[in-house]
Amino acid sequence: MSDNIPLQPVRHKKRHDSKQRSGCCGWCCGGRDFKPRTVWLGHPEKREQKYPRNVINNQKYNFFSFLPGVLFNQFKYFFNLYFLLLACSQFVPELRLGALYTYWAPLGFVLGVTVIREAVEEIRCYVRDKEVNSQIYSKLTARGTAIVKSSNIQVGDLIIVDKNQRVPADMIFLRTSDKSGSCFIRTDQLDGETDWKMRLPVGCTQRLPIMGDLLQIRSYIYAEEPSLDIHGFVGTFTREDSDPPVNESLSIENTLWASTVVASGTAVGVVIYTGKEMRSVMNTSNPKNKMGLFDLEVNCLMKILFVALVVLSLVMVALQHFRGRWYLHLCRFILLLSHIVPISIRVNLDMGKMVYSWMIRRDSKIPGTVVRASTIPEQLGRISYVLTDKTGTLTQNEMVFRRLHLGTVSYGMDSMDEVQSHIFSAYTQPPVSSQDKAPSAAPKIRKTVSVRVHEAVKAIALCHNVTPVYESHGPECTDQAEAEQNYEDACRIYQAASPDEVALVQWTESIGLTLVGRDQSSMQLRTPGGQILNFSILQVFPFTYESKRMGIIVKDESTGEVTFYMKGADVVMMGIVQYNDWLEEECGNMAREGLRVLVVAKKSLTEEQYQDFENRYNQAKLSVHDRSLKVATVIESLEMEMELLCLTGVEDQLQADVRPTLEMLRNAGIKVWMLTGDKLETATCTAKNAHLVTRNQDIHIFRTVTNRGEAHLELNAFRRKHDCALVISGDSLEVCLKFYEYEFMELACQCPAVICCRCAPTQKAQIIRLLQQRTRK
Numbered sequence: 001m002s003d004n005i006p007l008q009p010v011r012h013k014k015r016h017d018s019k020q021r022s023g024c025c026g027w028c029c030g031g032r033d034f035k036p037r038t039v040w041l042g043h044p045e046k047r048e049q050k051y052p053r054n055v056i057n058n059q060k061y062n063f064f065s066f067l068p069g070v071l072f073n074q075f076k077y078f079f080n081l082y083f084l085l086l087a088c089s090q091f092v093p094e095l096r097l098g099a100l101y102t103y104w105a106p107l108g109f110v111l112g113v114t115v116i117r118e119a120v121e122e123i124r125c126y127v128r129d130k131e132v133n134s135q136i137y138s139k140l141t142a143r144g145t146a147i148v149k150s151s152n153i154q155v156g157d158l159i160i161v162d163k164n165q166r167v168p169a170d171m172i173f174l175r176t177s178d179k180s181g182s183c184f185i186r187t188d189q190l191d192g193e194t195d196w197k198m199r200l201p202v203g204c205t206q207r208l209p210i211m212g213d214l215l216q217i218r219s220y221i222y223a224e225e226p227s228l229d230i231h232g233f234v235g236t237f238t239r240e241d242s243d244p245p246v247n248e249s250l251s252i253e254n255t256l257w258a259s260t261v262v263a264s265g266t267a268v269g270v271v272i273y274t275g276k277e278m279r280s281v282m283n284t285s286n287p288k289n290k291m292g293l294f295d296l297e298v299n300c301l302m303k304i305l306f307v308a309l310v311v312l313s314l315v316m317v318a319l320q321h322f323r324g325r326w327y328l329h330l331c332r333f334i335l336l337l338s339h340i341v342p343i344s345i346r347v348n349l350d351m352g353k354m355v356y357s358w359m360i361r362r363d364s365k366i367p368g369t370v371v372r373a374s375t376i377p378e379q380l381g382r383i384s385y386v387l388t389d390k391t392g393t394l395t396q397n398e399m400v401f402r403r404l405h406l407g408t409v410s411y412g413m414d415s416m417d418e419v420q421s422h423i424f425s426a427y428t429q430p431p432v433s434s435q436d437k438a439p440s441a442a443p444k445i446r447k448t449v450s451v452r453v454h455e456a457v458k459a460i461a462l463c464h465n466v467t468p469v470y471e472s473h474g475p476e477c478t479d480q481a482e483a484e485q486n487y488e489d490a491c492r493i494y495q496a497a498s499p500d501e502v503a504l505v506q507w508t509e510s511i512g513l514t515l516v517g518r519d520q521s522s523m524q525l526r527t528p529g530g531q532i533l534n535f536s537i538l539q540v541f542p543f544t545y546e547s548k549r550m551g552i553i554v555k556d557e558s559t560g561e562v563t564f565y566m567k568g569a570d571v572v573m574m575g576i577v578q579y580n581d582w583l584e585e586e587c588g589n590m591a592r593e594g595l596r597v598l599v600v601a602k603k604s605l606t607e608e609q610y611q612d613f614e615n616r617y618n619q620a621k622l623s624v625h626d627r628s629l630k631v632a633t634v635i636e637s638l639e640m641e642m643e644l645l646c647l648t649g650v651e652d653q654l655q656a657d658v659r660p661t662l663e664m665l666r667n668a669g670i671k672v673w674m675l676t677g678d679k680l681e682t683a684t685c686t687a688k689n690a691h692l693v694t695r696n697q698d699i700h701i702f703r704t705v706t707n708r709g710e711a712h713l714e715l716n717a718f719r720r721k722h723d724c725a726l727v728i729s730g731d732s733l734e735v736c737l738k739f740y741e742y743e744f745m746e747l748a749c750q751c752p753a754v755i756c757c758r759c760a761p762t763q764k765a766q767i768i769r770l771l772q773q774r775t776r777k
Contacts, residue, residue: 034225037155039272041174042140042215044156052275054153054169056132059125060289061118070118073289074111079299082306083107083343089335094328097335106343113350117374137161137168140268142215155274158214161256161267170278171256171269172221172235174205174214178265180467181206181520184495186261190280191230194392196263197497198465200253200520202237204246211268217241221250221270222624226277230257231544234627235272249621253542264469264495292376298349305341309334353377383670385771387764390676390683394690395652399503402595403649406452407582419453420511426454427512427527456646459600461508461525462535463552463565465542466496467518492516498543500596503650523554538562538610539617541635545677545761548572551635553610562610564603564638567648570679571758573599577644586647591681594689595649601642613638652686659691666694666752673754673771675764683757684727692753698724705732708739715740718747726751730758737766745774 040046061069074080087103089095133151140158150168153159158174161167167185176183184196205214218241224234235250256262256269259280275281313333317326357374360366371377391397404411404419411419470491494502494515505515512528518537525533534557543550549568555561566576570587574580583599590597605613613634620630665672672692676683680701687693700721705711715736718726726748728736733756736744748754749771756767 034227034277036225037223037272038220039156039172039223039270040220041217041270042142042156042158044154047155051155051273052277053151054271054274055151056129056281058129058284059122061122066119066122067115070115071111074114077291077295077299078306079295079302079346080110082302082341083110083346086335086338089331095331095335097332106347110343110346110350113347113354117350117354121374132166135166135168137165140211140214153271153274155271157271159269159271161262161269163262163265165262167256167258167260167262167267167269169258169271170273171271172223172237172250173199173201173254173256173267173269175201175208175211175268176206176265180469180518182467183265183267184263184467184497185256186263187257189259189261190257194397195497195499196495197260198253198467198495199256199267201267202248202250202254203520204237204239204248206520214268219246221272223250223272224624226273226279226282228279228282230279230283232628234624236622236624247622249618249623249627251621290373290376292379293382294378295349295375298345302341309337309340312337384775385671385673386665387673387675387768387771390674390678390686391652394655394658394674394686394692396655397499398653399499399596399650400653401503401507401648402651403590403593403647404453404456405586405590405647405649406449406456407586407644407646409449410586411453416511419457422450422453423457423512424528425450427531428529452645455602456600457508457511457513459565459567459602459645460504460648461513461515462523462554463550463567463600464496464501464505465498465540465550466494466501466505466515468492468515469495500598500650504598504648533558539614541566543568547632551639553605562605562607564605564642565600566602566639566642567598567600570597570599573601573644576639577601577642580644583644583647587679588681590647590649591679592685593649594682594685595651596678596682598648598650600645600648602645603638603642654686654690662691671749671752671754673756673767675756675759675767677759678757680727680729680757683755687725687727687753687755692755693725697752700724700726702726702728702732704729705735707735711735711739715743715747723752725753725755727755727757730756730760730763733759733763733767737763737770741770745770749774 035049037048075084084107087100087107090097090100090103133149135150137148137150137153138145138160139148139153140160145160148157148159153169159168159171173183182198182200184198186194187197188194204219205217208214208217217239219237219239222236222238231252233250233252233255235254237246237248237250239246256267257280258273258278273279313330316333317330320326320329353374353376356377357371360369360371360377363369388394402413471493494505496502496505509515514526515523516526516532517524521537523535523537525535527533536555536557537552538555539551539553541547541551547568549566549572551564551566553562553564556563566573570583574583577583577599587597587599616634616637617631620634621627623630662672674683674687674692676686678686684693684699684701688695693699698721700718702718703714705714711732714732756763759767
């Protein structure tokens, strides 16, 4: 076969809009379209329309539909229908071959086992749902707090959620008891991420003197229509009884979605979505009866055997020249030969699956394993591809700071003492006057490096969303935690949504600049000399996957200086910072060491510049339509001509036993694909360290392609190589899947390992779907 085979472009398929509701229809969603709503605080009676009950129901059947539903799901497959028809044929006297029980007893036993198994699973599901629906919460009312079950919560209720308690419905965060003015939530049951997320209450309600004042003010929330997007929200908060009326924009930072858990403090929120309109429910497909590939193959084989059975019976009748009532003879031959497929195979399959499920639940090597579907345990033996993320899967998601790069000088772990001395000098030595400066060039160079180190470390210590929390480990720690300015290191832990940020803040602490306090509006740093530096937090721009960066605007209380700090991925920061001629090369060098690289920059602002930005930013945040686009446009106007400060490199440790695990998967014939959002060099280094790619294995790095012609040439070049791992970026992957979907998947499936870097979540889903279509698994 020639290497340069013409590649056929794929036909484009229509894709559904992202707003489309998965698993919902007009009937299951109450027979109406979702609409935006106005929710008055603490006044459910002012509802504009009827909203669904706040009931979680994961059952496949109800009391009346259980038996008909189970029987229908069993007899819709030919395998079971065949034995039912055989049993029913014995009611015809001309076709009866023996006692009725010889046909109905085995069939009844099979159906009985199936019904019992389904009943057990339904009962377990019912118990889990009832436990969730019966959870008790405190509701704020005009007469004080009242006890309410989760299933009785309504839109507009003010619900109090304590620490380590599940959020019962989608809510807007109004108040917190935490001194920092924020709280953290765990979202692992919603999006699978183990990192804690920070949430901020509405500023107007957080400033109220007491919790009961929430019912005394006249305020409402405008919320967008329910949607699938768990990472976005658009709404506004309005207080009418103030002069002038207060309007605040609401975003994802002000939400508490159902199925998340409050990890710090106590949260008070107003319910905006319940029942089938909650984000967690809308992202869950309807319960359905699962049938494994093995059962489908047995069902198909049964059809083939039945056709052979009919043909053989026809031959028998033909040998008798179709004399007399030949059609009765045909049916009797079919009945006589029907035991070619014994009904016992159905019994053995069901009993075997039940035993497999029981053994999996009882396996001491994998404690806590829950079998959600006992009908498909054998599917585990048919796996031929494993698709994995890097962070938190192959790695521990526990970051350790490894390198600081300033362009002309780089500091590794063995030279952190030098960085520490620069920081100590910056905060302990008085400023040097002009007449005291040495005339030689060496002191100037040392001073320049010292200043740059100081600015870089200060930026790292300020540009983050980390909150120090003081936990009580005894009376002494409790007293110190309650003191306003007495910060004790032994009682302090750092909470953040990203382990990268925690690693950076822990590193600044190790070299002398410690984050000791933070709330919504201020931040405190402690210098090596024990001095407390106070900063006002003017604005925070959190990290998003689309922007790949985060920023913060702070004001130094001692000098009045306003500074905009930003850190992010090199691909976006490269177009923002000035004098970046060394940036790309050094990012590549650090990534080849397996480090996660962040670029840190800053920009000094005058008071007039900040006031102009704040006015435009607040106006954009109050927009209901195209808010994200307007806000991004305003922020981008500030992200110009920023000063490049440094690069940071953190290392993500590999999971324990990840290397032998991947080796066992490889020996079992299972191919592992790694889909990650990290840089190409970082992903490749991690793949080598984890032995996803063996030492003697060649690696083909798919060069960057931007059009159909380049993709054609690169695919033909890749076709010439054999038994090599593939490394491809998300941009090149998008081009290949756009023009040469079939050919790319054909070549990729032949590789022993595939690494997709800079891969977007939508691309990960697309790869999984294409792989399922190709392998039919």
